[in-house]
């Protein structure tokens with residue numbers, strides 16, 4: 001630990017950034033106003049009736065069409081990937097197929113949001129850069145961050161940018177929780193910050209996506225502290241090798257945190273023991289705070305009621321594993337989302353229905 005503040009590590013040279021994944025969704029606010037345009041009496045593009053009403057969601061449920069996981073050989077999905085998919089599956093596919101295909105306006109919104117999150121993180125701990133040279137090193141950095149934050153949470157403190165991961169419905173999900181703290185009643189509360197370009201609350205579709213996102217975080221965090229996420233599952237899904245020796249900077253950072261480790265397996269063992277023996281509570285409350293990027297004004301706060309069955313049903317629906325996977329989707333009624341989508345000009349589904 002350096003100075004009075006604890007440290008969180010960020011891996012270098014791997015592209016596996018640990019910065020909050022929460023901001024990736026917020027660019028969707030640019031499309032919110034279009035939902036208003038879909039009210040009775042307004043003029044929006046209406047998809048033709050003869051086109052299958054399932055729109056882009058239909059594709060994944062066809063047995064001969066590979067899922068995005070299969071198509072892109074993904075070992076895991078970010079929680080934000082799933083939330084995007086609940087918005088529009090085709091958009092998530094384009095996001096994977098065409099990385100960097102994004103308007104400069106949306107990129108600026110993301111950059112500002114990321115900077116705000118980083119500033120908040122730095123309020124609680126310093127960041128140190130760690131040179132990594134393998135995927136095991138990158139995961140080791142994640143585990144070391146968890147190891148440094150668990151005692152803070154155990155002693156009633158506040159932590160930010162907590163990594164979560166685990167298998168859900170056969171898919172390995174990863175994410176980063178914005179903030180965990182205890183309320184005055186002693187409840188463990190997850191607080192998710194959503195920054196907005198315009199000084200107004202999002203509309204219902206965006207809020208629903210945000211609720212799904214924080215519910216998934218709780219689902220995974222609770223499984224982690226209950227010991228339901230195993231090191232074997234992590235190793236298997238992410239194709240990691242426990243025998244790989246950790247890089248010198250990673251070992252050094254571990255030593256500074258009080259852990260003498262050589263291999264990735266050494267750190268795995270310590271991390272999972274720490275998590276399961278920590279006796280951390282599950283998350284009691286989910287809060288989403290919306291604030292204006294420019295002024296920092298709080299626009300509103302939402303408390304989310306966690307409905308485990310709904311979250312599981314939605315997950316199964318998105319992943320195409322549930323009994324309801326064949327039910328009609330919402331493609332037609334949500335065609336307004338296409339109007340400000342970056343991929344609108346090239347989107348095949350939009351061309352079919354436009």
Ligand code: SF4
Nearest residue numbers: 088091338341344347
């Ligand atoms: S244009 Fe519409 S259907 Fe196509 S990716 Fe964008 S939101 Fe989805």
